[in-house]
Amino acid sequence: MHTALAAAVGGGFASALFYLSVLFGGFGALILGYLTPLPLLAAGLSLGLTAALVGSVAGAVMVLGVSGSLTITGAYALTAAVPAVFTVRQALLARPRADGGLEWYPPGMLLTGLTGLGILGFVGAVALAVGEPGGLEGVVRRALGDMAAQFAPPDAEPSADTDHLWIAPALPGFVVVSWMFMTIINGTLAQGVLMRFGRNRRPGMRITELELPRWLGPVYGTVVAMALAIPGDVGFLALNLGLILSVPFAFAGLSVVHAYARARSTRTAILVAFYMFLVLFGWPVVVLVGLGMIEQWMGLRRRWTTGPRQEDE
Secondary structure, eight states: OHHHHHHHHHHHHHHHHHHHHHHHOOTTHHHHHHTTTHHHHHHHHHHOHHHHHHHHHHHHHHHHHHHOOHHHHHHHIIIIIHHHHHHHHHHTOEEEOTTSSEEEOOHHHHHHHHHHHHHHHHHHHHHHTTTSTTHHHHHHHHHHHHHHHHTSOTTSOOOOOOTTOTTGGGHHHHHHHHHHHHHHHHHHHHHHHHHHTTOOSSOOOOGGGOOOOTTHHHHHHHHHHHHHHOOHHHHHHHHHHHHHHHHHHHHHHHHHHHHHHHTSTTHHHHHHHHHHHHHHHOTHHHHHHHHHHHHHHHOGGGGTOSSOOOTTO
16 A cells, blocks of 8 residues: 555655756756656556545646746646546446456547546636636737737838737637647557556557447537637637537547558558658648548448458557
């Protein structure tokens, strides 16, 4: 018990150090900052939900003690501790099967829950900015305008016009999407390391088994249609909700790619080439979202999932 407690607290301190490295700067600080949830997820997925909670509290206390700022500590809790605890709790849910084994919480439902958590964060930000001129979009435009002014030439005239900041309406959604990917990538890394050393509680999640709820497709289609057809505040909300909801469909599309590659003898070459193309160009993620939507309606993976399963998926 003492060893588990020490591991949980140590995970929290490591997470806090990763997070604080961004504040202090230095080489590799951004990479370490991106790995902030990793120690919390590793502790939780190996030792249980209590370890994730203890590590989160320890990390928050360390961040508060070093930074002396409740705002910075709150940001740590919202971006690292809360998603880590949520992910661990959902991932370790299981119920007994008739054959005596365990039926683990489906990865598609876990991804959907994380999407809901991201939507909740976005809605909270919208609510906090209600009293500001222009709402959340106005806050984002002014913040981007201030940043642009700092990098402008010294002799440039200041401008209050922020209409040219085309990214502003979609920026909140992109921030949430980035946060979701950070949580997913760190969860995958944590589970992979734990499986490598035999310390995982839950078996590995195969991406080819990812199943999204049926209702998610119509909801996503409706939100996208609203974003395209309705201007103003409603369009702003729909645009950002659409960006957030695109994440589970991107992973559903990725499951189609993995299923296709698994049915081919050149599986590794196909996946390496695809991921290189995705990282280099970025836009293929739109294709993944489209594949995910088609998968919801047509079940493309069933054509290629009749072969033996690969454990490393």
